[in-house]
Amino acid sequence: MPIETITMPQLGESVTEGTISQWLVESGDQVSKYAPLVEVMTDKVNAEVPSTFEGKVTKQLVEPGETVAVGSPLCEIETDKSTMKSAPEKSEPVQEELASTESMADRYSPAVMRLANEHQVDLKQVKGTGLGGRITRKDIKQYINKPKNEPIPEQTSVPTKEERSKEAPQQVEAPNPILNNQDLEIPVTGIRKSIANNMVRATTEIPHAWMMIEVDVTNLVKYRDDEKDLFREREGYNLSYFAFFLNAVAKALKKFPELNSSWAGDKIIQHKDINLSIAVGNETELFVPVIQNVDEKSIKGIAKEVHTLAQKAKHGTLTQKDMEGGTFTVNNTGTFGSVQSMGVINYPQAAILQVESIVKKPVIIDDMIAQRDMVNLCLSLDHRILDGVICGRFMSHVKDILENISGDTTPIY
Amino acid sequence: MAQVTYIEAINQAMTEEMERDQRVFVLGEDVGKRGGVFRATDGLYDKFGKERVIDAPLAESAITGVGIGAAMYGMHPIAEIQFADFILPAVNQIISEAAKMRYRSNGDWSCPITVRAPFGGGIHGALYHSQSIESVFANQPGLKIVIPSNPKDAKGLLKSAIRDEDPVLFFEHKKAYRLLKEELPEEEVLTPIGKANQVLQGDDITVITYGLMVHYAKEAAKELSEEKGVSVNLIDLRTVYPLDQESIIEAANHTGKVLLITEDNKEGSIIGEVSAIIAEHCLFELDAPIKRLAGPDVPSMPYASTLEKAFMVNQDKIKDAMLELALF
Structure with missing residues (x-):
């Protein structure tokens, strides 16, 4: 049965509120239409509020x-x-379509014309942020106040749709290469644009420092080779090396939480959860989906998530939620044969670790040459947050874990 | 300190002025024993007696006529018109007598009367209880029209109006009476007549309005500032005739984008004159067409709630208009 709500009526022309004196009915009472429900006192009058419906009072x-x-x-x-419901109030659609009106780039207001004249500004050089690309008075004032030959930053107090969607504020001066007839112009849009913006922001803002260590993963390779066929058969996807590396990094981050943190201007935020962003790419795009709470997952659990996220990236079904909450990034550069690389930090995280190719190498152990499976791990760190010592200890710990992997230390399930 | 409503502030102003100056008295319908239909004169009858708080017959022309006569004789009367909608029978007295007294007598006589009247809509008052009437009087040199937008100004401006040596029409917004409250300063404030007030400082758009619309504009500006980062330069005219041209021009020049708001019918309203001042003086600073937001040009505020809502300028409509101008 429909529930109707009785609201405080307007009890006089200048009355905006009223004080409840007493209830004349109780919850559960049956009331007829127009029966008094409650006594209300205002600055001007005392009045009884009548029921506008017949029915049972269910809630005061x-x-x-x-x-x-x-x-x-x-x-x-x-x-x-059931009573007739009045039609829901229609809120008028506003603004959004405004932005898409015809080009206003060549329509100048008197203020803009005067300023352009006084300061001899070529209006073609000024970027308009107003409706339909119109040059606003603010735009031209900003242009005039900038030193010459420097592009004005896109900055307006009214962010446009596009500006809102992108993260980075920097606008890089576009070079103007000469085009040959056969050259192909590819517009920078969507993900490419946001990758570009994020990379510019990360490399211009973060003072990067790098280090690399070499890890002997012979044990890991053997362990994984022993298990991979059975695993594949049982689970339906690959037991990847990457899962072991993620597991080792998560364990090390637990011990060195300094690396599991973000830069926040006047403070550093150290995260409790260990959520690893992993880089997943195809020919044209790069995504960094996140595996949550890696430290709480088994090798199998991690392998499964890597598999799921890779599938999603391949089919373009990654959601915003899949990308959120990362605290540290691990990049599997080894998959495309790289043996050494310098990662760009995934802003605003503190560091990124690159897992390179596992390569068989002759190594000297106890004055004897042995054939071992070696891998390079490369770390890029934000030098505002981290220093060499702590990162060195972190990397040593990762190395330690990886070199001692076996069925006993690192069960798959 | 206690919060004082707009109507309490008005009551305080009259009480204090009557205590200060024996020449000040009140006359109007139901202002005495009843204390006014809105309670604006509550307590004055008991405090100052029936000689100084006079219940008048239902005859607006007589209320203002008697007031004007007393004012010419040196008194400072406060004539209350119960609703601004009912002021029309007194228009002859106000325009032809009060406004022109100094001119007609070559400066020998003056007419220090204050005519108070509640105006404005949005209170389910329909035709006879919702009108904005200020534009009827807004081209009569010799008159001053004051419309406060908050309790502090209501008190300060009414005190200035009572002390003014010339006739002042003092319009009070009915909806503001109990909606707006604030703490008032302890010291006496005499808010100057003829001066606009900068309510908010901002760089993106200039909004000029008066009365209850100042409150709505302020709230809308706050929302826009938080949601979209739009910064609004908000001007409260306070005196709508004669206009504070200097402040209007300065405010319009500051941003080059101007939104004018009134709840009155659009054509021929106060903001049309404000717009003309800006057009005359600010052309080369203007960055957008001067924008007006006002009631539609229909004869009256409708009674039906839905239609009343459609008629009245409100916070949402103001916010939309502000954003549109900011994006231009």
Whole structure:
């Protein structure tokens, strides 16, 4: 049965609120239409609020002594008949379509014309942020106040749709290469644009430092080779090396939480959760989806998530939620044969670790030459947050874990 | 300190002025024993007696006529018109007598009367209880029209109006009476008549308005600032005739984008004159067409809630208009 709400009526022309004196009915009472429900006191009058429905009082929403504004709900009544609902108020559509009106780039206001004249500004050089690309007075004032030959930053207090969607504020001066006839122009849009913006931001803002260590993963390779066929058969996807590396990094981050942090201007935020961003790419795009709470997952659990996220990236079904909450990034550069690389930090995280190719190498152990499976791990760090010592200890710990991997230390399930 | 409503502020102003100056008295319908239909004169009858708080017959021309006569004789009367909608029978007295007294007598006589009247809509008052009437009087040199937008100004401006040596029409917004409250300063404030007030400082758009619309514009500006980063330069005219041209020009020049708001019917309203001042003086600073937001040109505020809502300028409509101008 429909529930109707009785609201505080307007009890006089200048009355905006009223104080509840007493209830004249109780919850559960049956009331007829127009029966008095509650006594209300205002600056001007004392009045009884009548029921506008017939039915049963189900809930009293205000207490005696409470002062409530006109229009606030007082009680709920369960009515017997379904009443005609008034049509929901239609809010008028605003603004959004405004941005897409015809080009206003060549329509100048008197203020803009005057300023352009006074300062001898070629209006073609000024970027308009107004409606339809119109040059606003603010745009030209900003242009005039900038030193010559420097592009004005896109900066307006009214962010346009596009500006809102992108993260980085920097606008890089576009070079103007000469085009041959056969050259192909590819517009920079969507993901490419946001990758570009993020990379510019990360490399211009973060003071990067690098280090690399070499790890002997012979044990890991053997362990994984022993298990991979059975695993594949049982689970339906590959037991990747990457899962072991993620596991080792998560363990090391647990021990060195300094690396599991973000830069926040005047403070550093150290994260409790260990959520690893992993870089997943195809020919044209790069995504960094996140595996949450890696430290709480088994090798199998991690392998499964890597598999799921890679599939999603391949089919373009990654959601915003898949990308959120990363605290540290691990990049599997080895998959495309790289043996050494310098990663760009995934802003605003503190560091990124690159896992390179596993390569068989002759290594000297106890004055004897042995054939071992070696891998390079490369770390890029934000030198505002981290220093060499702590990162060195972190990397040593990762190395330690990896070199001692076996069925005993690192069960798959 | 206690919060004082707009109407309490008005009551305080009259009480204090009557205590200060024996020449100040009140006359109007139901202002005495009843204390006014809105309670604006509550307590004055008991405090100052029936000689100084006079219940008048239902005759607006007589209320203002008697007031004007007393004012010419040196008194400082406060004539209350119960609703601004009912002021029309007194227009002859106000325009032809009060406004022109100094001119007609070559400066020998003056007419220090204050005519108070509640105006404005949005209170479910329909035709006779919702009108904005200021534009009827807004081209009569010799008159001053004051419309406060908050309790502090209501008190300060009414005190200045009572002390003014010339006739002042003092329009109070009915909806503001109990909606707006604030703490008032302890010291006496005499808010100057003829001076606009900068309510908010901002760089993106200039909004000029008066009365209850100042409150809505302020709230809308706050929302826009938080949601879209739009910064609004908000001017409260306070005196709508004669206009504070200097402040209007300065405010319009500051941003080059101007939104004018009134709840009155659009054509022939106060903001049309404001717009003309800006057009005359600010052309080369203007960055957008001067924009007006006002009630539609229909004869009256409708009674039906839905239609009343459609008629009245409100916070949402103001916000939309502000954003549109900011994006231009």
